Amino acid sequence: MKLIIxxxxxxxxxxxxxxxxxxxxxxxxxxxxxxxxxxxxxxEIYRGAEYAVNFxxxxxxxxxxxxxxxxxTIEAIGNAAKTGQIGDGKIFVTKLDHALRIRTGExxxxxx
Amino acid sequence: xxxxxxxxxxxSAAMLAFFxxxxxxxxxxxxxxxxxxxxxxxxxxxxxxALVLMMTLPGLALFxxxxxxxxxxxxxxxxxxxxxxxxxVLWAAVGYSLAFHGDGAALGTLGRxxxxxxxxxxxxxxxxxxxxxxxxxxxxxxxxxxxxxxGGSVADRMRFSxxxxxxxxxxxxxxxxxxxxxxGGGFLGAAGVQxxxxxxxxxxxxxxxxxxxxxxxxxxxxxGSENLAPYDLSMAVIGTGLLWVGWFGFNGGSALGAxxxxxxxxxxxxxxACAGALTWMALEWFxxxxxxxxxxxxxxxxxxxxxxxxxxxxxPMHGIIIGVVAGVVCYFACTxxxxxxxxxxxxxxxxxxxxxxxxxxxLLGVFATAAISASPDTPGISGLIEGNTRQIVLQxxxxxxxxxxxxxxxxxxxxxxxxxxxxxxxxxxEQQGLDITQHGESxxx
Numbered sequence: 001m002k003l004i005i006x007x008x009x010x011x012x013x014x015x016x017x018x019x020x021x022x023x024x025x026x027x028x029x030x031x032x033x034x035x036x037x038x039x040x041x042x043x044e045i046y047r048g049a050e051y052a053v054n055f056x057x058x059x060x061x062x063x064x065x066x067x068x069x070x071x072x073t074i075e076a077i078g079n080a081a082k083t084g085q086i087g088d089g090k091i092f093v094t095k096l097d098h099a100l101r102i103r104t105g106e107x108x109x110x111x112x
Numbered sequence: 113x114x115x116x117x118x119x120x121x122x123x124s125a126a127m128l129a130f131f132x133x134x135x136x137x138x139x140x141x142x143x144x145x146x147x148x149x150x151x152x153x154x155x156x157x158x159x160x161x162a163l164v165l166m167m168t169l170p171g172l173a174l175f176x177x178x179x180x181x182x183x184x185x186x187x188x189x190x191x192x193x194x195x196x197x198x199x200x201v202l203w204a205a206v207g208y209s210l211a212f213h214g215d216g217a218a219l220g221t222l223g224r225x226x227x228x229x230x231x232x233x234x235x236x237x238x239x240x241x242x243x244x245x246x247x248x249x250x251x252x253x254x255x256x257x258x259x260x261x262x263g264g265s266v267a268d269r270m271r272f273s274x275x276x277x278x279x280x281x282x283x284x285x286x287x288x289x290x291x292x293x294x295x296g297g298g299f300l301g302a303a304g305v306q307x308x309x310x311x312x313x314x315x316x317x318x319x320x321x322x323x324x325x326x327x328x329x330x331x332x333x334x335x336g337s338e339n340l341a342p343y344d345l346s347m348a349v350i351g352t353g354l355l356w357v358g359w360f361g362f363n364g365g366s367a368l369g370a371x372x373x374x375x376x377x378x379x380x381x382x383x384x385a386c387a388g389a390l391t392w393m394a395l396e397w398f399x400x401x402x403x404x405x406x407x408x409x410x411x412x413x414x415x416x417x418x419x420x421x422x423x424x425x426x427x428p429m430h431g432i433i434i435g436v437v438a439g440v441v442c443y444f445a446c447t448x449x450x451x452x453x454x455x456x457x458x459x460x461x462x463x464x465x466x467x468x469x470x471x472x473x474x475l476l477g478v479f480a481t482a483a484i485s486a487s488p489d490t491p492g493i494s495g496l497i498e499g500n501t502r503q504i505v506l507q508x509x510x511x512x513x514x515x516x517x518x519x520x521x522x523x524x525x526x527x528x529x530x531x532x533x534x535x536x537x538x539x540x541x542e543q544q545g546l547d548i549t550q551h552g553e554s555x556x557x
C-alpha cells in the first residue's frame with residue numbers, strides 16, 4: 001500500500017479525478033493549499049505598488065492505493081495534470097503502514 | 113398646455129385673493145413678487161441631490177473599502193458613514209449659513225444658522241427656481257463627499273475618534289470658507305475664478321488635505337515592504353459605478369436647474385470618464401504589460417474629478433481631451449510622483465483628486481467656450497481657445513489660494529487635534545486591524 005500525494009494546478013482537478021476513476025481508483029481527499037516550487041510566485045501591481053506573491057494556490061490530492069495500482073495511478077495523474085507549463089506540480093509517494101474503514105472495521109487493502 | 117392651464121388657474125387664484133381678502137392685499141402683492149419655483153428644476157435638483165449623496169453612501173464607501181486590506185474594510189466604510197452623518201448636522205447648524213448666506217469677501221453670516229429663515233417659499237439668490245431647502249441639501253452633499261474623500265489618504269491607520277474630530281473641524285475651518293470664497297459670494301468668485309462643480313472646493317481641497325494628513329500621520333506600517341494588496345477590487349468596481357452615475361448629479365446638478373447646460377455638463381463628464389479610463393488602461397498596458405482593473409477605475413475617477421470644474425464651461429468634445437490629460441497626469445502622480453516623494457497616500461486621494469482637480473481647474477481656463485455658460489444676464493466665460501488669456505491667470509490664482517488655504521488649514525486642524533488625542537492607532541491595533549480595534553466588529557469570521 002502506498003499513499004500518493006499530488007500537488008496540482010487547481011483547474012486540473014476534474015481531469016485528474018476522471019482519469020483516476022477510469023483506472024478504478026474511487027476515493028481521494030482534496031485540500032486547497034498554497035505553495036511554490038520552481039514557479040516562485042508572481043508579482044502583483046496596484047497603481048504602481050508592486051507586491052511579490054510567493055505562495056500560489058494549488059490543490060493537494062491524497063490517494064491511498066494498493067501496491068498493484070501505484071504505477072497506473074502515478075501515470076494517470078501525471079498525464080491528466082500536465083500542461084507543460086511551469087507550475088504543473090509534483091507527485092510524492094510514501095509507504096502506507098495501515099488502513100482501516102471505520103464503518104466496517106475492514107483493514108488494509110480491503111479498506112481502500 | 114397643462115402648464116399654461118395651471119398658470120392660468122394660479123393667476124385667477126391670485127386675483128380671487130384680491131377680491132375676497134382685501135386686507136391681505138400686501139401679502140398677495142408680496143406673493144406676486146416672490147420668485148417662481150420651477151417644477152422641472154426642482155425635480156431635477158431633488159434627483160441630483162440624491163445622486164450626489166449616493167456617491168458617498170455607498171459609492172465612496174465601496175470604492176475605498178475595496179482597496180484596503182480585509183481587516184480595515186468596515187473601518188474604511190465607517191469613515192464615509194461617520195462623515196456623512198456629522199457633516200449633515202453641522203451643515204444644517206452653521207455650515208450652510210457661513211458658506212452661502214451673505215456675500216462678505218471672507219465669510220458668510222449666521223443669518224441662516226440652524227436653518228433659521230428657510231421657509232416653505234424661500235429661495236437662494238444663486239438658484240431662484242428651486243426651494244432654498246433643496247439648495248441647502250444639494251450643497252450639503254458636496255460638503256459630505258469632500259470630507260469623506262480625505263479619509264482615503266489616512267485609511268488603515270487613523271483613529272476613528274480623531275477622524276470624527278477632523279471631519280467636524282476641517283469642515284468648518286477649511287471647507288466652509290473655501291466654498292464661500294468660490295461659490296457663496298466670496299473674494300475668489302468675485303474676482304472671476306470659475307469652478308463649476310468643485311475642482312477647487314472639492315477635489316483639489318480634499319487632495320491637498322489628504323496629502324498633508326498622510327504626511328502628518330506617517331506611512332502605514334509595512335509600507336514598501338509588506339503586501340498591502342486590496343482585499344476586494346470588485347467592491348471598488350461597484351463603488352466606481354455608483355460614483356460615476358452619481359457624478360451626473362454632481363456636475364449636471366451644478367447647473368442648478370434642468371436645462372441644456374446641465375446636459376452639456378453631463379455629456380462632457382461621461383466622455384471624460386471614458387477617456388480617462390482608456391488612457392490609464394493604455395498606459396498601464398504599455399508600461400506593465402497588463403491593463404489592470406484598478407487602473408481602469410482609477411482612470412475613470414481621474415477623468416471625472418478633472419472634468420468637474422470645467423463641465424458646464426466646455427464643449428462635450430473637450431471632455432475627451434480633458435479625460436485623456438487626466439489619465440496621463442494622474443497615472444504619473446500615482447505611480448511615479450508618489451514613489452519619488454515617498455509619501456503614503458493610501459488610496460491616492462492626492463494623486464487622483466488633488467492632481468485631477470488642479471488640472472481640470474487649469475484646463476477650464478483653456479477650453480472654456482462662452483456659448484456654454486452664457487445666460488441672459490451674463491456673456492459666458494471664454495478660455496484660451498477663444499483668445500482670452502485672462503481666465504487662465506484667474507484659474508491659477510484660485511489654485512494658489514486653495515493650495516495654501518487647504519494645506520495650512522489642514523495642518524493646523526490636525527495639530528490641534530493631536531494636542532488632545534493621538535491621530536494614529538497603536539502599532540498593535542494597526543496590525544490587528546481597525547475593524548476589530550476601532551469598532552469591535554469583523555467582516556465575517
